[in-house]
Every structure is written in C-alpha cells, then in structure tokens.
Amino acid sequence: MTLISIEHLNKSFGPSQVIVDLSLEVVEGELLTIFGPNGAGKTTLLKILSTLLSSTSGSVVVDGFDVRKSPVEVRRRIGVISHDTYLYRDLTAVENLVFYARMYDLSNRAERVREVIRLVGLEYYKDDRVATFSRGMKQRLSIARAILHEPKILLLDEPYTGLDLHASSILDRIIQEFDSRGVTRIMVSHDIEHGLRFSDRLLIMKDGGFVHDVRRSEIGSVEEYRAIYEELVGDRS
Amino acid sequence: MKHAFYIAWKDLKAEFRTKEMLNSMIVFTLLVMIVFSFAFNEVLGDHDLITLVAPGVLWISFIFTGMLGLGRSFSGESEEGCLEGLRLCPVERTSIFTGKVVSSAVLIFMVELVTVPLFIVLFNYTISELPSLALVMLLGTLGFVFVGTLLSALTVNTRTREILLPVIIFPVITPVILSSVTATSKILGGDGFASIMGELQLLAAYDIIFFIAAELVFEYVIEE
Numbered sequence: 001m002t003l004i005s006i007e008h009l010n011k012s013f014g015p016s017q018v019i020v021d022l023s024l025e026v027v028e029g030e031l032l033t034i035f036g037p038n039g040a041g042k043t044t045l046l047k048i049l050s051t052l053l054s055s056t057s058g059s060v061v062v063d064g065f066d067v068r069k070s071p072v073e074v075r076r077r078i079g080v081i082s083h084d085t086y087l088y089r090d091l092t093a094v095e096n097l098v099f100y101a102r103m104y105d106l107s108n109r110a111e112r113v114r115e116v117i118r119l120v121g122l123e124y125y126k127d128d129r130v131a132t133f134s135r136g137m138k139q140r141l142s143i144a145r146a147i148l149h150e151p152k153i154l155l156l157d158e159p160y161t162g163l164d165l166h167a168s169s170i171l172d173r174i175i176q177e178f179d180s181r182g183v184t185r186i187m188v189s190h191d192i193e194h195g196l197r198f199s200d201r202l203l204i205m206k207d208g209g210f211v212h213d214v215r216r217s218e219i220g221s222v223e224e225y226r227a228i229y230e231e232l233v234g235d236r237s
Numbered sequence: 238m239k240h241a242f243y244i245a246w247k248d249l250k251a252e253f254r255t256k257e258m259l260n261s262m263i264v265f266t267l268l269v270m271i272v273f274s275f276a277f278n279e280v281l282g283d284h285d286l287i288t289l290v291a292p293g294v295l296w297i298s299f300i301f302t303g304m305l306g307l308g309r310s311f312s313g314e315s316e317e318g319c320l321e322g323l324r325l326c327p328v329e330r331t332s333i334f335t336g337k338v339v340s341s342a343v344l345i346f347m348v349e350l351v352t353v354p355l356f357i358v359l360f361n362y363t364i365s366e367l368p369s370l371a372l373v374m375l376l377g378t379l380g381f382v383f384v385g386t387l388l389s390a391l392t393v394n395t396r397t398r399e400i401l402l403p404v405i406i407f408p409v410i411t412p413v414i415l416s417s418v419t420a421t422s423k424i425l426g427g428d429g430f431a432s433i434m435g436e437l438q439l440l441a442a443y444d445i446i447f448f449i450a451a452e453l454v455f456e457y458v459i460e461e
Contacts, residue, residue, distance in 0.1 A: 051325075052324055053460075072327045072328070072329070075326065076327040078325070080325055082318065082321075084317055084318025084321060084322075085318070086318050086319055086321060086322025086325070087317050088247065088317075088319060089317065090251035090252075090254050090255050091247065091250065091251055091254075099243060099246075099247045100322075100326070102243045103323075103326040103328055145322075
C-alpha cells in the first residue's frame with residue numbers, strides 16, 4: 001500500500017530552484033535511503049514531507065492526507081530525527097518527553113515515556129537536566145522523542161552525524177525494530193555503508209531530482225554502489 | 238488551548254529552574270528605579286512633583302524590562318532547533334503564539350509586582366488608586382506582549398535580533414505607551430477611575446485588534 005505519494009513537486013527559494021519536478025511513491029514499511037551531494041535538495045524534501053516547508057507546486061500526500069490541506073494530521077503520523085535534538089536544555093529528560101507527549105495528546109503518557117527512556121538506555125539519567133548530557137546522550141533522547149508517539153513514518157536526516165557508538169547501535173536497533181512494526185522510514189545520508197545496511201530501496205538525488213532509484217537486492221557490494229554514486233554525482237559530494 | 242498551556246508551562250518551568258531571565262529583569266528594574274531615585278533626589282517625598290514624573294518612570298521600567306523577556310521568548314527556542322520541534326507537533330500555530338504570550342506575560346507581571354513596591358519605597362510615594370493602576374498595567378502590558386511576541390518570532394532568525402526587536406517594536410506600541418502613561422498620570426493625580434475610561438477603551442481595543450491580528454499572521458511569521 002502506498003503511504004507517501006509525491007507528484008511533480010517543485011520548490012524554489014527566490015530564483016534558486018531546489019526541487020525540480022520530483023515524483024516518488026513510498027510503500028508502507030519500506031526503508032528508503034536518499035543519498036546525494038550537499039545542496040541536492042534532500043533536506044528540503046524531508047522538510048516538505050514533515051510540513052516544515054511548503055512546496056512551490058506539486059502535490060504531497062502522506063497516509064491519505066495532503067500536507068498543505070491537513071498538516072496537523074500529517075504531523076501526527078511523522079517522527080523526525082535530525083542533527084538538531086529539539087530538546088530543552090533546562091528541562092530533565094522526563095520533562096522533555098512529557099512535554100512532547102502532551103503536545104501529541106498521548107493518553108498513556110507516563111507509561112510511554114518510561115518505555116522510550118528504557119529503549120534508549122537513559123533510565124539512570126531520566127531526572128537529569130538535558131544541559132548536563134553529552135552529545136551522544138542528547139541524540140539518544142532525541143531518538144526517544146521522535147518515536148514517542150509511535151509514528152507511522154520516521155524521517156531521518158543524517159541521523160548518524162555526531163552519534164557515539166552506543167547511540168549509533170541504539171539507532172541501528174530502532175531502525176531494525178521498526179521494520180517488524182511496519183513503520184516506513186526515509187533516511188537522508190552521506191554514509192553509504194550505513195545506508196546500505198538496512199535499506200530496502202536506495203535513491204540518489206542531484207540538482208533537485210532523483211537520478212538513480214534501485215532496490216537494495218539489485219546492488220551487490222558497498223563498493224559497487226559507491227562507484228555508481230561517484231559516477232552520477234561526480235566530485236560534487 | 239491546552240497546547241498553549243503546555244507550552245507556557247514548559248517555558249515557565251525552565252525559567253523558574255534557572256531564573257536566568259527573571260533575575261536579570263528584576264536586577265534591571267531595580268537599577269532603573271535606583272537611578273531615577275538618585276536623579277530626582279531633590280524632590281523625593283514631594284507628592285505633587287513625583288506625581289508628574291512617576292508615570293514615565295514606571296512605564297520606562299516596565300517596557301525596557303519587558304523587552305528583555307520578550308527578546309528571549311523565541312531565541313530560547315532556537316537552541317537545539319526547538320522551534321522546529323514545536324512546529325513539528327500536531328498543534329495549531331496559534332497555540333504556540335498563545336503559549337508564548339502567556340509565559341512572557343507571567344514573567345513581566347511578576348517583575349511589575351516587584352517594580353511598583355520598589356517605586357513606592359524609593360520615591361517615598363503613596364498610591365491610593367492601586368486597583369485602577371493594576372488595570373492599566375494589565376491592559377498596557379498585554380498590548381505590549383501581544384505585539385512583542387509576534388515581533389520576537391519575526392526577528393528570531395535574524396543576526397541582529399537584539400537590536401532589531403526594540404527598533405521595530407516601539408513605533409508599533411506607541412499607542413499603548415501613550416495611553417498607559419496618560420492613564421497612569423490621571424490615576425496618580427487623583428482624577429478617579431471615570432477619567433481614564435477613554436484610555437482604557439483604547440488599550441482594550443488595541444489589545445483585541447493586535448491579539449487577533451497576531452494570531453492570524455503568526456503562522457506565516459514562523460514559516461521558514
């Protein structure tokens with residue numbers, strides 16, 4: 001079943017066109033990784049999908065809801081993991097999660113917060129202020145925040161950037177666990193090795209459009225895919 | 238509406254934990270009061286002369302102290318991308334505006350509660366019509382906070398936001414300052430509640446218009 005449908009999407013910032021006539025269909029439960037050089041439009045695409053940016057033209061439908069007409073419904077279905085943690089430094093880990101749980105109208109707040117804190121291994125630090133956390137701990141808590149409301153779609157924008165080994169393995173585990181729950185995941189990455197590890201589908205984006213779209217099963221080794229990437233992107237990465 | 242309350246709760250909880258902004262605002266208002274009390278040292282205790290300068294002293298203190306709080310209203314959200322995190326939540330944008338208004342207004346009212354007694358003590362002054370003055374302070378401060386919160390969101394992504402916010406806010410809040418100062422002057426002059434009806438109506442109209450206008454345009458203001 002198609003969960004995300006993008007048709008003839010265009011996005012311009014003034015005279016500069018960042019996304020050019022882009023179309024894409026993503027099925028439920030799929031893990032899709034988008035590679036591409038800086039400025040290819042990957043993050044802009046994720047921002048349009050998550051309703052943070054509006055498109056110039058074209059349509060984006062997420063789980064049957066148009067992102068322009070029903071942004072609140074779309075946001076309910078989406079979790080975002082980005083380089084920014086979206087955490088308040090003067091609140092504790094639990095207070096941050098309770099705040100977001102309230103914003104998502106979760107009914108089983110206390111139970112859900114306990115569950116995700118345990119999942120990212122921060123039970124011991126749950127009552128500490130985020131300001132005292134290391135970068136890796138903040139990223140782990142940020143993962144907990146993103147999955148708190150059990151989103152149907154997880155958008156991951158360079159999720160491994162700045163992660164320590166522990167946080168990185170937790171993220172690996174969550175990405176895999178979400179596979180069995182049928183969560184659709186779209187990841188933007190520069191890291192071909194990580195991208196190839198779990199993905200069902202790989203895309204390369206360049207100059208605002210997709211130049212390569214392949215199933216993971218069609219690609220043999222990391223080196224093979226890296227060669228395709230370098231050939232298509234050239235020295236722009 | 239409940240989401241606005243959650244946002245205000247989160248802001249106030251973080252603020253009361255560190256008291257970074259509250260302490261700065263109280264110290265600032267204390268300094269303003271001390272400087273003015275030294276400047277008017279010769280006339281301290283002269284009720285009639287202090288009545289002439291009191292409205293200006295009080296509202297300079299309220300507005301400049303409030304500016305400190307409003308400047309932080311959205312700049313705190315830009316740390317760790319929190320404003321983006323708020324925008325990703327499935328809530329109407331107006332809830333974000335209302336929540337920010339509530340948290341800023343609570344902080345500014347708390348500082349005003351400190352400022353008035355400070356003024357009374359340092360200027361050796363008696364205010365007989367405190368409820369009327371409180372009403373003017375309430376309406377004047379709300380108008381200032383509605384406009385200030387909107388402009389704070391507008392300037393949050395600019396490099397010169399600390400300078401830009403005061404520069405663009407003063408022309409817009411001129412009706413609030415003029416009405417509040419005039420009403421305060423009449424109250425302290427003993428003209429009675431009936432004499433400030435015109436100013437109160439103007440302040441109430443300003444508050445309603447700017448609250449509705451801000452709620453309507455806020456969505457576009459916080460878009461990237």
